[in-house]
Amino acid sequence: MTTAAPGALAGVTVVDLSRVLGGPYCTQILGDHGADVLKIEPPQGDETRVWGPPVADGASAYFRGVNRNKRGMVLDLRGDDGRTTLLGLLAGADVLVENFKPGTLEGWGLGDLTTRFPRLVHCRITGFGVDGPLGGLPGYDAAVQALTGLMSINGDADGEPTRLGVPAVDMTSGLNAAIGILLALVERGASGRGQVVDIALFDCALSILHPHAANFLSGAPVPGRSGNAHPNIAPYDSFACADGTIFLACGNDGQFAKLCAMLGLDLAADPRFADNRARVINRDALKVRLEGALADHAASKIAARLIGGGVPCAPVLDVAQALAHPHTAHRGMIVDGESIASPIKLGRTPATYRLRPPAFRKGAA
Numbered sequence: 001m002t003t004a005a006p007g008a009l010a011g012v013t014v015v016d017l018s019r020v021l022g023g024p025y026c027t028q029i030l031g032d033h034g035a036d037v038l039k040i041e042p043p044q045g046d047e048t049r050v051w052g053p054p055v056a057d058g059a060s061a062y063f064r065g066v067n068r069n070k071r072g073m074v075l076d077l078r079g080d081d082g083r084t085t086l087l088g089l090l091a092g093a094d095v096l097v098e099n100f101k102p103g104t105l106e107g108w109g110l111g112d113l114t115t116r117f118p119r120l121v122h123c124r125i126t127g128f129g130v131d132g133p134l135g136g137l138p139g140y141d142a143a144v145q146a147l148t149g150l151m152s153i154n155g156d157a158d159g160e161p162t163r164l165g166v167p168a169v170d171m172t173s174g175l176n177a178a179i180g181i182l183l184a185l186v187e188r189g190a191s192g193r194g195q196v197v198d199i200a201l202f203d204c205a206l207s208i209l210h211p212h213a214a215n216f217l218s219g220a221p222v223p224g225r226s227g228n229a230h231p232n233i234a235p236y237d238s239f240a241c242a243d244g245t246i247f248l249a250c251g252n253d254g255q256f257a258k259l260c261a262m263l264g265l266d267l268a269a270d271p272r273f274a275d276n277r278a279r280v281i282n283r284d285a286l287k288v289r290l291e292g293a294l295a296d297h298a299a300s301k302i303a304a305r306l307i308g309g310g311v312p313c314a315p316v317l318d319v320a321q322a323l324a325h326p327h328t329a330h331r332g333m334i335v336d337g338e339s340i341a342s343p344i345k346l347g348r349t350p351a352t353y354r355l356r357p358p359a360f361r362k363g364a365a
Contacts, residue, residue, distance in 0.1 A: 007034020017098035025174030031069030032351040039070040072358025099125040123197040139201040148205035234279035244299030249312040263293040
C-alpha cells in the first residue's frame, strides 16, 4: 500500500453495509479517492471471503479485489446493540451504502434513514427496486443478465445464449452507485440535504444494451447472437491469423481504406464493400477476403503494424498476457500484485492505496 496527499473525497465518511460485489466495488472506488470507508460485516462475514480458491489469510482473491481502502467492523444488526451502534455511526456519516433485500432495514426499525439523518446520502442497491412487478425480489448478476436480454446477444450465432465472462451487471451497478452518490453529494452542497440513491441491477443491465436496444426501438428486428461481430459496423470482428487471432475495429471508411492498403487489398472498388452499410450486409464475404490476406501473418506483429498505421486493431490476449503487458505496468494498473488499480486518473488528487482489505474479526457489537 502507498500513501500520498488526500484524495478528491477526503473528509467524506462512508458506512458500507454491502456485501458481495456491486456495493463493495462502489465503496472501493470512493475509498480509493480518499473517502473514509467503514465496512461493516455481519457475524458470519461477507460471503465472498470464502469464494475461492484462491484464498489467502482468510480471504479470497474475489473479496480482496474489491475491498481495499476500507476499515472493518463486525455488527449484528439483528440485535439492539448492533443497531444502536450503527445509528451512532450514521450520525457522523455522509454516505450509507447497502444492498439488503428491500424491507430488511425496515424490519430492523432502520427505515427512512434520510429523515432521521437529513444530510445522509443513502445508496440502496437492489435487484429490481422496492416496488413494481419484480420489486423486492433478490437479484443476482447472471440471472439479471438472462432476464434483460444480455445473454441472448452474447455467444455464437449457432450456440446457446451465454453469460458474459465478467459480472458486468454487478460492476455496472457499482459504477452507477458511485456516480449517483457523487451527484447527490454535489447537490447536497447546494441544498444541505441528503437523499436516497436508488440503484437496481435490472435498470443497470438494460442501460448497457447499447446498441441492441436502440436498434430494436428504432425498428430493427429482435437482435440475436453474432459472435464477436458488431451489429452496426464492419469490419468489427475477430479474424484468424497464422498463429492466433486479432480483432479489427474499423469504425469508418478511412480506417477501412488504410486496412486494405496495408494488406494489399483492392476492396474499395467492390460495391459490396464500398461503405459501411454495404460491408455490414456483406460481412461474411468480407471476412473471407480479410482472413485470406491475414493467413500468413503472425497475429501480434500484424496487429502492431496495423494499429501503428491508424487501423484500430489488437491481438486477442488471455488474462495472463493482458496483465503482463508492458502498458499495464506503465499505467500502474496492478496494486500490490493482487488487485486492479483505479482507472480514474486525477491530475492533482490521484487515487491512493492506503489500506489492505480488512481482516475479519469474529464477535459483534
